[in-house]
Amino acid sequence: MSVVTDADGGSPEVADHIREAIHQGEFVPNQRLVEADLSVQFGASRAAVRTALVQLAVEGLVERVANRGARVRAISLEEAVEISEVRMVVEGLCAAKAARRATDEDLAGLRRIGDEMRAAVAGGDVFGYSELNRRLHATLRAVGGQKVADGVLERLRGQNVRHQFRLALLPGRASVSLPQHLEIIDAVCARDPERAETAMRTHLASVIETLPQVGSGPSGS
Amino acid sequence: MSVVTDADGGSPEVADHIREAIHQGEFVPNQRLVEADLSVQFGASRAAVRTALVQLAVEGLVERVANRGARVRAISLEEAVEISEVRMVVEGLCAAKAARRATDEDLAGLRRIGDEMRAAVAGGDVFGYSELNRRLHATLRAVGGQKVADGVLERLRGQNVRHQFRLALLPGRASVSLPQHLEIIDAVCARDPERAETAMRTHLASVIETLPQVGSGPSGS
DNA sequence: GTCGCACAGATTGTCAACAATTTCGTCACC
DNA sequence: GGTGACGAAATTGTTGACAATCTGTGCGAC
Structure with missing residues (x-):
């Protein structure tokens, strides 16, 4: 893949x-x-x-x-922020495309992810929520069908795992991101590209704001 | 570089x-x-x-x-569109950043490019205008100072030259793109990130609409 | 006449050995 | 005690030859 x-x-x-x-x-x-x-x-x-x-x-x-x-290669906090900024706009594009191109089955799948997210947060399943988060973003990219954007995101994600990784473990993070995720899903289900893009960008902007809290990787050995 | x-x-x-x-x-x-x-x-x-x-x-x-x-690798028209779509959002990001970070000298340089563009179009200098177009986009990326975005754009541009190339030669193209370019410059000079991003996206959306007219590369040998 | 098959040519994939460079420890010297 | 030169070890860079694979061509069988 x-x-x-x-x-x-x-x-x-x-x-x-x-x-x-x-x-x-x-x-x-x-x-x-x-x-x-x-x-x-x-x-x-x-x-x-x-x-x-x-x-x-x-x-x-x-x-x-x-x-x-x-x-x-060590990714500095500054670079991690830049990567996430690019992700923000490109995933925004994918979300908008997804809102345009989603089939009914796609929407059903997205709604299911939303339900599972609610359940995971309610049950305090941090790891499961993190996995659902990954799946939501991946699904939106797949539904959007933008191969070039997908390739760009794949490469950026590869560089960023270490920073992205710890983010879901921050206490209280889920309660912030869950409504954002649900809004993205809602917007796509409403087949509203602009709203989907805005929702995705709002979400990733929030991620960027949170990034400094996970700390930058140590630059020494 | x-x-x-x-x-x-x-x-x-x-x-x-x-x-x-x-x-x-x-x-x-x-x-x-x-x-x-x-x-x-x-x-x-x-x-x-x-x-x-x-x-x-x-x-x-x-x-x-x-x-x-x-x-x-042969780039299909469809893929050229996708590349330009990604460029649209990422260059939009760069424009917004440029509007935030531009120094007074940067703005003077941008205004100069705008003046030269006006002159080139008035004088019918298609090739010179094309070169100024390249310089405007490059300058905005440099001023924006987003290295990751710049890398992404560099790679995308590398794949797309053939399609981008002929575009400036379309008759009447300059009269469409000149005001768009000037609006981008104005927005950055006003240090208005949102307006700069919108202007850049409007411009590149117009480029995307024009792409089919330059024809896709022949897929056969 | 066409299909299948084997063979030759062209091209890529792989490997092991060798050369060049950097790194690090040692030792003389100040 | 610190400094610089020397040399050995480690590591990367390069080359050439050989193996594996694909492509096209000609020949024979049906």
């Missing part, structure tokens, strides 16, 4: 493995990624690892310096 | 050469890019060319199929 690294051909799986390892936190920001080590860890040739690192560098997940190797 | 392919280290220049060749029209859409040929053409090793092709594939300029090589 990888949208951004579609046309490949070179090293099909190694890049995915490394991406996954970074997302899982197995590789932390600023950690060195030594080609030889990775090649034994993933059972691939060094050339394959090298190709994967080049790809990840273009994607922005990894930083490569000539003759000094690759390391996991 | 390449923002998107910053952290490199592998093949510094080859990717730039190929990118340039594609933009210049030396390589046309769907044209095969044979590694051996490129390596002699650019005086680089095959491995360097290979690395460059991997990078360009991630950037979306090139399409790679396993065991069947790389070719210049």
Whole structure:
């Protein structure tokens, strides 16, 4: 399902493995990624690892310096804010498109997500709510059917996981975001593109305001 | 100054050469890019060319199929529209940011571009106007100071040149876009972020409407 | 005449070895 | 005690050859 690294051909799986390892936190920001080590860890040739690192560098997940190797790129708080700002407008576009193109089944699915969200918040299921949040955004992107926007968001999300991740765990966060999520769903169900875009942007603006509270990643080793 | 392919280290220049060749029209859409040929053409090793092709594939300029090589990716009209839609919202963001952050010198520069645009249109200088158009958008992005957005736009622009390119040559196009450009400049000079964003989006929406008239690239060889 | 098949050419994918560069510890020297 | 040069270890960068795969062509069978 990888949208951004579609046309490949070179090293099909190694890049995915490394991406996954970074997302899982197995590789932390600023950690060195030594080609030889990775090649034994993933059972691939060094050339394959090298190709994967080049790809990840273009994607922005990894930083490569000539003759000094690759390391996991650390995202500063400032950059995390910028990423979220771009997400805000692009997801706003997707929400508007979704409001235009949604089928009745799509709307039923969205309403179901809304119900489950209510239930998760009522039951204090933080982790489940976080997963539903992910699913809502993914569904809206899918319904919107904007492949280019989807690719852009996929890449941005890849860089941002560490910051996004902890956000759902903030106490009281759900009570703020739940009504915003429901408003987005309502707007799409009303097939009102402008209202959907506004709702999505309001929601992500609120996320951006909250970002500083999760703290920036340590820049040192 | 390449923002998107910053952290490199592998093949510094080859990717730039190929990118340039594609933009210049030396390589046309769907044209095969044979590694051996490129390596002699650019005086680089095959491995360097290979690395460059991997990078360009991630950037979306090139399409790679396993065991069947790389070719210049053809952008359909539909995809060109999607690209422009994303550009619309992201450049809207940049315009809003520019309205907030512009210094007095920035505003003077923008006004100068506006004056030159008026002059170019009055004098029928289509090519000069096209260049000013490019400069206006670039300046707004620079003033906005949103690096992530700038990177996204850079990549999208790279895919879209062929479509964007012919647009300025359409007869009567300038008389439509000039007032839009001036409105954008006015809004930024008034330091009104919302108005600047709206103006930019109106402008790019008009570009999108015009896109079908430049025709889609032929899909066959 | 057309379909299937094998073979040759072209092209990409992979690998291992070698060269170049950086990094780090050691030691002499001030 | 600190500083700088030297050298070894670690790591990346590059090259060339070889293997695997795809493409097109010609030949024979039906």
